[in-house]
Amino acid sequence: MLLPTYDVFDESRYFHPAEKQQTVEFHGQSLGLTICEDAWNDENFWPNRRYDRDPIVELFQQGTDVLLNISASPYSIDKRALRVDMLRAIAVHNRKPVVYVNQFGGNDSLIFDGASVALTPDGKVAAQALAFEEDLVLFDTETGEGEIHEQPRQEIEYAFRALVTGARDYVHKCGFKKVLVGLSGGIDSAVVAAMAVEALGAENVLGVSMPGPFSSEGSKSDAAAVAKNLGIEFMTLPISDVFEAYRAALKPAFGRRKEDVTEENIQARIRGNYLMALSNKFGSMVLSTGNKSELSVGYCTLYGDMAGGLAVISDVPKLMVYELAKWINRERELIPRSTIEKAPSAELRPDQKDEDSLPPYDVLDRILKAYIEDLKSPQEIADKYGFEIKLVRDIAALVDRTEYKRKQSAPGLKITSRAFGFGRPVPDRAEIYSIERGYR
Secondary structure: OOOOOOOOOOHHHOOOOOOOOOOEEEOOEEEEEEEHHHHOOOOOOOOOOOOOOOHHHHHHHOOOOEEEEEEOOEOOOOHHHHHHHHHHHHHHHHOOOEEEEEOEEEEOOEEEEEOOEEEOOOOOEEEEOOEOOOOOOOEOOOOOOEOEOOOOOOHHHHHHHHHHHHHHHHHHHOOOOOEEEEOOOOHHHHHHHHHHHHHHOHHHEEEEEOOOOOOOHHHHHHHHHHHHHHOOEEEEOOOHHHHHHHHHHHHHHHOOOOOOHHHHHHHHHHHHHHHHHHHHHHOOEEEEOOOHHHHHHOOOOOOOOOOOOEEOOOOOOHHHHHHHHHHHOOOOOOOOHHHHHOOOOOOOOOOOOHHHOOOOHHHHHHHHHHHHHOOOOHHHHHHHHOOOHHHHHHHHHHHHHOHHHHOOOOOEOOOOOOOOOOOOOOOOHHHHHHHHOOOO
16 A cells, blocks of 8 residues: 655556555454555654555554565665564554565565564564575464574674675576676675675685786785685786786877876776676676775776676675674684785775775765765764764765766665665755755
8 A cells, every 4th residue: 555665666656556455354363464565654653654544553443363564675784673673563552463474585786684573462573584595484373372483693694694695696687607706805805705605606606816016915815815715716817917008008198197096997997807808708797896985985996896797795884894704704714814904905006005095984984874874964974973074075075976987887785774776866865965065
């Protein structure tokens, strides 16, 4: 009955809402059947409701004994607790069992986590299905007894399994069996490679090291080490000779102009060409390795490190990448400690560090979350965290200006409340802020 049209949802384009509904008699009980959004409008739970009607209330007024909700509810961080709290409020207020059955699997950028649940009239979780797996559990609506299947305890494990599920299904549904990952020796590519192994098996992952003139020995050895630890095939294709050929070919056009970001981007684009050539030759999908922090502010190269078929961690902030790496290493060191501990660098010029161009990631990630996910204005962000308003406005302006890059990037997997893609059309509230405040 309720058709969402916010974020990634556009259901009114495809469906007409039901005008009325009625309970279904089944084995002596009246079942109230609802679909997804129908359960997300409880006035006892939500301070601000999106819809005037509440299908749940209407069904209970008809004498519903058991409320059923069948859903295709996509995963996002911290959403599972919200779901259970919402369903518990319905069960307790109406003093009836509530059964929630959710889809599992990945479809393009969306990841459905399953984790179906049944609650007793007092709000107790009596049955719980597995997350990110097909599962069958039994729940007795009369006795309130049910089967509880184990869930990931930590949110970071839940996020990891979501990304693995999304990557596996996207690759397979696109008709691929194998993937390529450019291994730079950095933490982002190491985490993506580990996820690829979990999703597809080590035998289906190829790691490619493409050292250039500014690649450190530590990065080269770290790339080889993570490939060895993961048990994947590893290949080294240097780019320095090709880079020099580019320089020579472009010298007549560039003249005496100083080297700048142009030469940095050429290196990234050579690597992108290498990976796409291997993709064509071997029939493998390239997994790009850029994180959300970089993609937000344009710290990435079109047709270079952005090249690929799927951007696995494009909705994962940089600091969360470190959390994922530590979780991946929980039992043994798959990602070398040196990879985790060294300062992030693109290594496209001598002694380059990310912080040469960006604020520290603990600052940047807070600004980006507030601006992109929470839809706060630069002034609100500066006031909340005590940051200089100029810094926040500069970051917000980078986010806005970089939309043209993101429009050309590989599709990514959504795990936060607001990811780049069709759930964030531009101009948006954030874009409107930047225009209204006059700092663009």
